[in-house]
Amino acid sequence: MDKTYQPQSIEAQWYPFWEKSGFFRPASERNSANNSQSEPYCIMIPPPNVTGSLHMGHAFQYTLMDCLIRWQRMKGRETLWQVGTDHAGIATQMVVERQLEQVGETRHTLGREAFLEKVWEWKDFSKNHISGQMRRLGISVDWSEERFTMDEGLSQAVLEVFVRLHEEGLIYRGQRLVNWDPQFKTAISDLEVVSEEEKGFLWHFKYPIEGGNDYLVVATTRPETMLGDTAVAVHPDDERYKHLIGKNIRLPLCDRLIPIIADTYVDPSFGSGCVKITPAHDFNDYEVGQRHQLPMINILTTNAHLNDEVPEAYRGLERFAARRKIVEDFKNLELLEKIEDHKLKVPRGDRSGVVIEPFLTAQWYVRVAPLAEPAIQAVESGAVEFVPKNWENTYFSWMRDIQDWCISRQLWWGHRIPAWYDMEGNVYVGRNEQEVREKHNLSQQLHQDNDVLDTWFSSALWTFSTLGWPERTERLKKFHPTQVLVTGFDIIFFWVARMIMMTKKFTGDIPFEKIYVHGLVRDAQGQKMSKSKGNVLDPIDLIDGVDLPSLLHKRTAALMQPQQIEKIKRATEKEFPQGIEAYGTDALRFTFCSLASTGRDIKFDLGRIEGYRNFCNKLWNACRYILMNTEDFIPQVFNKKPEHVVNQWILSTLRQTVENTEKALTEFRFDHAAQSLYDFAWHEFCDWFLELTKPLLTDKNSDNQAVRFETQQTLLFAFETVLRLAHPLMPFITEHLWHEIKTQTQCKDESIMLAEYPQAKELPIFNNASLRLQRLKNWILAIRNLRGELNISPAVELQLLFYTQHDIDRQCISLDQRFLQALTNVKSIQESKQEELNEPASSQWVDQVKWILPFRDQIDLSVEKDRLKKELQRTEQQKILAEKKLENPQFVDRAPADVVEKERQRKEEAEQLCLKIQKQIDELNGLASA
Numbered sequence: 001m002d003k004t005y006q007p008q009s010i011e012a013q014w015y016p017f018w019e020k021s022g023f024f025r026p027a028s029e030r031n032s033a034n035n036s037q038s039e040p041y042c043i044m045i046p047p048p049n050v051t052g053s054l055h056m057g058h059a060f061q062y063t064l065m066d067c068l069i070r071w072q073r074m075k076g077r078e079t080l081w082q083v084g085t086d087h088a089g090i091a092t093q094m095v096v097e098r099q100l101e102q103v104g105e106t107r108h109t110l111g112r113e114a115f116l117e118k119v120w121e122w123k124d125f126s127k128n129h130i131s132g133q134m135r136r137l138g139i140s141v142d143w144s145e146e147r148f149t150m151d152e153g154l155s156q157a158v159l160e161v162f163v164r165l166h167e168e169g170l171i172y173r174g175q176r177l178v179n180w181d182p183q184f185k186t187a188i189s190d191l192e193v194v195s196e197e198e199k200g201f202l203w204h205f206k207y208p209i210e211g212g213n214d215y216l217v218v219a220t221t222r223p224e225t226m227l228g229d230t231a232v233a234v235h236p237d238d239e240r241y242k243h244l245i246g247k248n249i250r251l252p253l254c255d256r257l258i259p260i261i262a263d264t265y266v267d268p269s270f271g272s273g274c275v276k277i278t279p280a281h282d283f284n285d286y287e288v289g290q291r292h293q294l295p296m297i298n299i300l301t302t303n304a305h306l307n308d309e310v311p312e313a314y315r316g317l318e319r320f321a322a323r324r325k326i327v328e329d330f331k332n333l334e335l336l337e338k339i340e341d342h343k344l345k346v347p348r349g350d351r352s353g354v355v356i357e358p359f360l361t362a363q364w365y366v367r368v369a370p371l372a373e374p375a376i377q378a379v380e381s382g383a384v385e386f387v388p389k390n391w392e393n394t395y396f397s398w399m400r401d402i403q404d405w406c407i408s409r410q411l412w413w414g415h416r417i418p419a420w421y422d423m424e425g426n427v428y429v430g431r432n433e434q435e436v437r438e439k440h441n442l443s444q445q446l447h448q449d450n451d452v453l454d455t456w457f458s459s460a461l462w463t464f465s466t467l468g469w470p471e472r473t474e475r476l477k478k479f480h481p482t483q484v485l486v487t488g489f490d491i492i493f494f495w496v497a498r499m500i501m502m503t504k505k506f507t508g509d510i511p512f513e514k515i516y517v518h519g520l521v522r523d524a525q526g527q528k529m530s531k532s533k534g535n536v537l538d539p540i541d542l543i544d545g546v547d548l549p550s551l552l553h554k555r556t557a558a559l560m561q562p563q564q565i566e567k568i569k570r571a572t573e574k575e576f577p578q579g580i581e582a583y584g585t586d587a588l589r590f591t592f593c594s595l596a597s598t599g600r601d602i603k604f605d606l607g608r609i610e611g612y613r614n615f616c617n618k619l620w621n622a623c624r625y626i627l628m629n630t631e632d633f634i635p636q637v638f639n640k641k642p643e644h645v646v647n648q649w650i651l652s653t654l655r656q657t658v659e660n661t662e663k664a665l666t667e668f669r670f671d672h673a674a675q676s677l678y679d680f681a682w683h684e685f686c687d688w689f690l691e692l693t694k695p696l697l698t699d700k701n702s703d704n705q706a707v708r709f710e711t712q713q714t715l716l717f718a719f720e721t722v723l724r725l726a727h728p729l730m731p732f733i734t735e736h737l738w739h740e741i742k743t744q745t746q747c748k749d750e751s752i753m754l755a756e757y758p759q760a761k762e763l764p765i766f767n768n769a770s771l772r773l774q775r776l777k778n779w780i781l782a783i784r785n786l787r788g789e790l791n792i793s794p795a796v797e798l799q800l801l802f803y804t805q806h807d808i809d810r811q812c813i814s815l816d817q818r819f820l821q822a823l824t825n826v827k828s829i830q831e832s833k834q835e836e837l838n839e840p841a842s843s844q845w846v847d848q849v850k851w852i853l854p855f856r857d858q859i860d861l862s863v864e865k866d867r868l869k870k871e872l873q874r875t876e877q878q879k880i881l882a883e884k885k886l887e888n889p890q891f892v893d894r895a896p897a898d899v900v901e902k903e904r905q906r907k908e909e910a911e912q913l914c915l916k917i918q919k920q921i922d923e924l925n926g927l928a929s930a
Contacts, residue, residue: 005620007584041077042479049088050126059539070728074757084147089414157465180359182304183352186410195345202342206335210248217272228299231277236262280360364408371501414452460498463511519600534568545582586730587613596670647714648769655763797827801852879910
């Protein structure tokens with residue numbers, strides 16, 4: 001073995017081996033002779049968008065899924081992890097259009113066909129890049145059946161679903177109000193609108209009443225929409241306005257009469273109690289307009305300029321320019337009563353960032369209510385289970401108040417809607433134009449709908465379309481329904497609910513048995529990672545490392561504003577003055593697992609990944625130690641009932657670790673699984689067991705050869721078990737080390753990923769050994785503590801005394817004396833006949849034994865007192881500095897809360913340490929005067 005752990009070299013070695021060997025494929029497909037009757041286990045990857053590259057959220061999610069699939073593969077189940085990518089209509093079209101802008105082109109100058117060729121080129125580039133990243137992350141997906149939401153098979157499934165739903169009346173075309181993105185010139189769903197509170201204004205306009213000098217005052221946050229007003233509404237019980245109901249308003253600037261209507265929608269206590277009604281540009285007003293059969297006047301073009309429905313003075317104006325002119329004109333007409341500052345929720349497109357407009361347009365819809373009821377029942381009955389369970393409430397809340405789903409988008413990239421129009425505007429739906437003509441006996445000219453389907457329509461079919469539906473393929477029969485969906489809470493509505501609805505409708509079954517909902521990856525301070533904040537981490541950078549110039553380039557390349565770029569550069573240089581070190585994939589994956597609790601937010605701290613890289617190095621060095629000490633070992637069938645207490649203890653502890661890890665994975669507590677593995681491998685196995693084996697392995701006395709052989713065997717068996725236990729979380733290093741010891745452990749499998757996952761029932765229990773070793777460990781720690789408190793070098797051999805009144809303790813000390821001496825560097829251990837010595841000494845009680853360290857010639861009291869006094873002075877200075885900061889109001893009020901809290905902790909720790917050091921000084925003073 002190499003002396004040092006080099007993750008890049010071993011990772012480059014093993015992934016090609018796995019993939020070439022076909023280990024990721026289902027067992028029965030990998031080996032035609034294997035007619036596996038084992039229980040299937042299938043996970044569908046949430047398909048990443050072909051918009052560029054994977055981010056930390058993808059890496060986190062894929063790690064958890066790979067952990068599950070490797071675990072179940074090792075448990076003997078026939079596994080399929082279905083891989084694929086999503087065409088991501090709006091997002092991908094946006095990327096390609098931005099690329100065209102850089103060379104002075106647009107999709108319109110290219111034309112639809114040429115533009116789509118450009119998008120397909122980008123798709124191939126992005127997919128290849130994403131596939132490369134996935135391989136670097138070690139994910140064991142079945143690459144032989146990779147799918148894409150617009151490949152031929154999935155496109156046929158989309159077509160079939162659309163036609164069938166339309167034939168049942170569950171898809172229809174209608175003119176309704178939608179969320180309109182003026183930048184992309186397309187409808188978007190409610191779920192793609194982000195509404196955040198922003199500062200704005202509330203304008204109060206006077207609307208003159210027809211036939212007199214009176215007026216009503218209405219308030220609006222969007223003055224430009226008044227040009228589309230078709231009524232003013234008051235509450236039917238509002239005594240102030242009852243006499244005006246049925247009369248007309250002369251709409252300013254438009255010279256148009258609109259009625260005063262009564263509707264309970266109006267809140268009499270808000271503002272003047274009068275509400276302008278613009279049915280074509282407000283969702284609430286749309287409902288009022290429907291109830292009162294008001295006209296719908298659309299005043300906007302697709303790019304949010306004013307159209308020909310408004311007076312000539314405003315035609316062609318951009319919406320916010322029109323707003324300014326309208327306010328000025330109201331002011332000139334003395335019809336502007338006042339302007340108030342007002343905080344309001346502003347809807348913006350989650351992709352474009354522009355303000356979204358309610359817009360009246362003809363779109364395609366899915367009638368969702370009939371599909372929602374079976375999907376609700378699937379979760380209520382427990383057929384589909386959310387983990388954690390509380391996410392069911394979020395699911396039910398949306399599903400029980402679900403609205404029809406607008407599925408058409410005014411894009412070029414996507415599944416084109418299979419609808420054709422004749423010259424009179426009649427619409428016909430079919431699988432292709434020929435089918436439409438034959439079904440309806442048409443000979444006249446037809447043209448296909450230009451719109452495409454919402455991306456979520458095709459991804460809603462993901463679990464069954466990827467397996468070959470509508471054909472009843474062998475994979476569909478074997479692997480559907482799937483076992484678990486791993487997803488973020490942010491797409492429960494977008495994707496999870498729609499998959500359950502569509503799968504129930506078209507297969508009659510659920511898409512998955514469990515939905516594990518994980519949190520989102522944030523930075524170490526809990527902030528969302530974004531390019532504009534400059535806190536984005538690239539998972540591949542963490543694996544391979546990146547120098548500072550390259551990191552700066554990545555973080556600022558997509559930003560346009562020089563001030564923002566400089567701000568991000570300063571922050572990056574402060575956080576990563578040398579760039580980012582290379583940590584390797586296994587350390588990154590183990591970090592993700594350790595952070596995967598049931599909470600929403602996952603704070604990613606580089607300190608964690610550095611610690612887990614050290615953990616990998618610990619395993620590496622442990623393997624080297626084992627190989628060096630088992631060179632003369634002759635492999636035999638392992639005896640699972642060793643006689644020596646140290647070997648009994650480690651196997652008994654290993655059994656408990658296997659139980660804890662298996663339980664954690666079953667409950668989707670990846671963090672508990674990681675902690676269980678870490679605690680055993682680092683502390684019990686490496687820190688204790690390896691050290692305890694040294695006296696057993698170095699004893700060449702022929703009388704002890706049986707113990708030495710048993711210890712060698714236990715070393716190899718326990719370590720090989722740890723590697724199999726850790727493999728789902730850390731696939732590369734475990735594969736490599738497993739092959740290093742494979743011969744001596746007589747493993748017959750080609751790869752650790754095909755080896756059996758450890759079973760607790762196959763490991764022994766030695767309760768007495770565990771109790772005895774725990775006592776031994778406590779004694780060793782006490783002796784080390786005595787040495788540490790007096791700052792005695794570990795290299796200095798000590799003479800130690802003990803005092804006890806119990807024979808059982810004397811026996812144990814006698815039996816374990818060589819371990820006590822070897823692990824604490826004690827020259828001799830003798831019993832003291834009295835509890836207190838007549839000479840200076842330091843001592844510590846552990847259970848029923850008092851360990852005593854006589855000073856005699858082992859320590860110079862004056863030197864130790866001088867050292868402690870210097871340490872006390874340094875610690876007091878740290879305490880004073882912390883106190884000064886906390887006494888400064890500017891620091892307490894302005895610094896982030898976590899920074900202030902850390903300073904408080906620093907002060908408290910310094911105070912406690914001062915007390916401890918002073919106590920040690922007092923004890924030495926007492927000893928010196930004794």
